[in-house]
Amino acid sequence: MDRKVQKITSMPNYKSIYKDMIEQKFPDKLNDCKKIMEKASLCALDIILLNKIIFLEKTSDTELFNQRHRSYDEKSIIKILDYQKKHELNNMQLARVYKLSRNTIAKWKKQYG
Structure with missing residues (x-):
């Protein structure tokens, strides 16, 4: 869905x-x-x-x-993606830090990254 x-x-x-x-x-x-x-x-x-x-x-x-x-607002999503760039993490590592799905992160990167 x-x-x-x-x-x-x-x-x-x-x-x-x-x-x-x-x-x-x-x-x-x-x-x-x-x-x-x-x-x-x-x-x-x-x-x-x-x-x-x-x-x-x-x-x-x-x-x-x-x-x-x-649920995450746009501001929070952008902070999470900035954290990924700053710490040079891949989607799997970022998913572990914030307890998110890798697919969610990939979707956010398409929309906001």
């Missing part, structure tokens, strides 16, 4: 959501997340990083479920 990059017109205010979550439920992780939370706006990669910092529990079932429901 061919998927297209979703144009997001209205995004939730992730900064406010994560700020409240960290302050109320995880105040011990406030210092770890401070640098990311100081940004003017959060992109998809920032949100994924915050999730990793806050929820350290990693089981293969939840990780697989979460991976299937991720």
Whole structure:
């Protein structure tokens, strides 16, 4: 099934959501997340990083479920492709780093690269 990059017109205010979550439920992780939370706006990669910092529990079932429901905006896709160029990675290596499909990366390179 061919998927297209979703144009997001209205995004939730992730900064406010994560700020409240960290302050109320995880105040011990406030210092770890401070640098990311100081940004003017959060992109998809920032949100994924915050999730990793806050929820350290990693089981293969939840990780697989979460991976299937991720979506990346154009800004995040371009950052991922820039990371590939900067570190001189092939599609397989980049796929391992970001836990993506090699086919997804190839498709992104055709569209944005």
